[in-house]
Amino acid sequence: MYPIPGHLAFAASSARFFKVSIPVAVIASFVPDVIDKGLNDLLQITPYGRYFMHSIPSVVVCSVLVGWLWGKESGWGWFAGHATHLVGDLGSFLPLWMPLVQYDWPPDKNITLYAITNPFRHLFSPEMLSELMMGIWTLALFRFATNADRFSRVQQLICYTGIWAYGLLRVWLG
Ligand SMILES: [Zn+2]
Structure with missing residues (x-):
């Protein structure tokens, strides 16, 4: 999934819905890619662009850690952002049970380099359009979330x- 607005939509709307910290959720929705793609694409020290930060144990460890450092609401905010990041990535390979399971890593592709050298490759693709739709949905969600009346809640x-x-x-479509 593209980081904006797909992951952001998932993270922010979930945080809003469950009334946990939205800023923390938004940060948590980007951190897995920043760390894992940084380690792989830039530093080239891991075998694949989705590593420990793309696993369920990392969601638990990070959420507990953030909750311990900055309080319960932030901890749940982190959980909302990090967990929804994994849901958004589910279409392709994820080391979900790392380090409890040994994985055969798929062929590596430097996605960061690819994106930098082909910035307009996906700009007008159906995927990008669908990401945009998710962004619009999220905006709508935020618009109505501030109103507490029943009609607004139903729309939310x-x-x-x-x-x-x-x-x-x-x-499901992959
Ligand atoms: Zn990711």
């Missing part, structure tokens, strides 16, 4: 369900 729920249904559809 529809937006939220739409984002998740759409995310799952993408996972």
Whole structure:
């Protein structure tokens, strides 16, 4: 999944929905790619661009750590951002149970280099359009989330369900 607005939509809308820290969730939704792609694409010391930060144990460890350092709301915020990042990435290879399971790493591809050298490659692709749609849904969600009346809440729920249904559809289609 592209980092903006897909991961951001998942993270921010989940944090809003569960009433946990939105800024922490947004940070947590980017950190897995910053660390794992940094280690692989830039420093080239790991075998693949999705590593420990793309595992369920890392979600648990980081959430507990953040909660311990900055309080419960931040801890749950981290959980919302990090967990939804993994959901957004589910369509392709993920070392979900690292380090409990040994993985055969797929052929490595330097995605960061690829994105830098082909900046317009995906700009007008269907994937990008769908990411944009998710961004619009998220904006709608935020718009209605501030109003507490029943009608707004129902619309928020529809937006939220739409984002998740759409995310799952993408996972299913690969
Ligand atoms: Zn990722």
